[in-house]
Amino acid sequence: MIDCREITEADNAAVAALVRDNLKARGLDIPGTVYFDEGLEHPSDFYNNDERRYYVIEDDGGQVIGGIGFARFEPMKDTAELQKLYLSDGAKGSGLGYVLIDFVEEKRREAGYKVSYLETHDNLQAAIHIYEKKGYVEIERPKEVVHSTMNRFFRKEL
Template structure:
């Protein structure tokens, strides 16, 4: 089994490696992605207030096998951005991605958000498939996109 818990400082290196490993696999270890964000190595410093949270998923051995978070998306009213949904290769294909989305959407609702928004890329077809199966609808690129390489944008009413 596995469990969700909030990120701690001790998780920072494992989560940063998880994100970078996934992006590299899909040729997204390039400028304009989170791969080069300075804060990626210190996520626990950023998340953990009323507007934004990040959770890790650990297996029975206490190893971090995934992570997912959200942050307020200022340009759109009552909207949270689903952020950094990543899994280890061993955890992929297990259905855990769907459970992670259910989990984070519930946390968003508890925080008072009405809409979930996310950014992704054509190279991440498995992720896009999961988002669409979970009811996300593709939208036009918003003006306020931080990671300029991302080229697919989705939203869902919570």
């Protein structure tokens, strides 16, 4: 069992770097992605309220090596968007992505959500593979999409 904990202000820089490093490595350090979101510098300010949560996992040395979150997705009833599932290069291929998804799906059920929604991009093939293996089904692009560069959309009944 992994030990996830809620993000704190002390994690902000590590989480922002994790997100940006992953996006840059996949050619997604471009406008229309979370890479340029104003709130990325201070994710703890956005998360950790009744409708939004973000969790991090650390290595044995206390370094943040991954994270995952969720936030209410207003356009769809009883739906929370899976957000910012990122792992450090050293944590990739370890199965942690699957574990983090299971963890955050349980947290969303506890919060009363019935459906999971997510946005991703063709360049993130490893993530798409994980989502499909976890039972996510591709859907048409919702008209409410904020990150205009994202081109793949999935949903799953929780």
